[in-house]
Amino acid sequence: MTVKPDWLRVKAPGRERIGNVKDILRDLALNTVCEEASCPNIGECFNAGTATFLIMGPACTRACPYCDIDFEKKPKPLDPTEPARLAEAVRRMKLNHVVITSVNRDDLADGGASQFIACINAVRTVSPNTTIEVLIPDLCGNWNALELILQAAPEVLNHNTETVPRLYRRVRPQGNYDRTLELLHRSRQVLKSTYTKSGIMVGLGETDVEIRQVMQDLRTVDCDILTIGQYLQPSQKHLQVNEFINPEQFAAWKAFGEEIGFLQVVSSPLTRSSYHAEQVRELMERYPRSKVRS
Numbered sequence: 001m002t003v004k005p006d007w008l009r010v011k012a013p014g015r016e017r018i019g020n021v022k023d024i025l026r027d028l029a030l031n032t033v034c035e036e037a038s039c040p041n042i043g044e045c046f047n048a049g050t051a052t053f054l055i056m057g058p059a060c061t062r063a064c065p066y067c068d069i070d071f072e073k074k075p076k077p078l079d080p081t082e083p084a085r086l087a088e089a090v091r092r093m094k095l096n097h098v099v100i101t102s103v104n105r106d107d108l109a110d111g112g113a114s115q116f117i118a119c120i121n122a123v124r125t126v127s128p129n130t131t132i133e134v135l136i137p138d139l140c141g142n143w144n145a146l147e148l149i150l151q152a153a154p155e156v157l158n159h160n161t162e163t164v165p166r167l168y169r170r171v172r173p174q175g176n177y178d179r180t181l182e183l184l185h186r187s188r189q190v191l192k193s194t195y196t197k198s199g200i201m202v203g204l205g206e207t208d209v210e211i212r213q214v215m216q217d218l219r220t221v222d223c224d225i226l227t228i229g230q231y232l233q234p235s236q237k238h239l240q241v242n243e244f245i246n247p248e249q250f251a252a253w254k255a256f257g258e259e260i261g262f263l264q265v266v267s268s269p270l271t272r273s274s275y276h277a278e279q280v281r282e283l284m285e286r287y288p289r290s291k292v293r294s
Helices: 016-027 042-047 082-093 113-126 143-151 165-171 177-190 208-220 247-259 277-286
Strands: 052-055 097-102 131-135 156-158 195-202 225-230 264-267
Touching: 016 082, 052 082, 052 113, 082 113, 097 113, 113 131, 113 143, 131 277, 143 177, 165 208, 177 195, 177 208, 195 208, 195 277, 208 225, 208 247, 225 247, 247 264, 264 277
Parallel strands: 052 097, 097 131, 131 156, 156 195, 195 225, 225 264
Antiparallel strands: none
């Protein structure tokens, strides 16, 4: 068994702020990926009053062997009250930036695009100054559904690459590397004002050369923001960690990413897709783009 190094040990967080966030989530019957996916940063993020909302869940129609979210072949129908409840949480938590993600809903014709749109619109109604990031699944390549999400004009469109092409069959068997790149490419073409984002997890047997090639591929489709973090095995039934990558390597990837043109690279052992996502507001000020919506 690979021993977890000191740089991956997370300090136990204080309870007061975390409890307040959890109370809001429980009161409004909302799920967060922070909890469902056993994120190691839950203490830091909850303590800062931020959370990544998980809609259409908590069960997923895919069973990726790295992910701690429950699998369900036939999940429950969409809840029409969910967008309003999510927007109320944003209001109560006074969020400047909100991240909305979802489980995969391959059972739905639009992959859940309509629920993303409803959530974006609901947040805009109650908190118009909150910037919105959506972390979406691949929608099974339904590009009409993607365009509908983009018409709602989220400030950030995030879709994770997860790993290198060679490991897709083992790590992300129902995903497709080329489809992921196409989704990000289409997003930049359809909505010029959006900032596109993707994430990679490492420590599954990939090489430095492969990671740098993925980074180059993402820049080829004009991806703006990249996150790179260490894969951690959620339980004994999930994929094992092949290697714990040292912080110096993460720093080297960050430097390389900035060199090839990413607007922002967040790269560290504990980085996750939504880690410090609120920093995108600073990025938007440094690299402003014209708004489509009024």
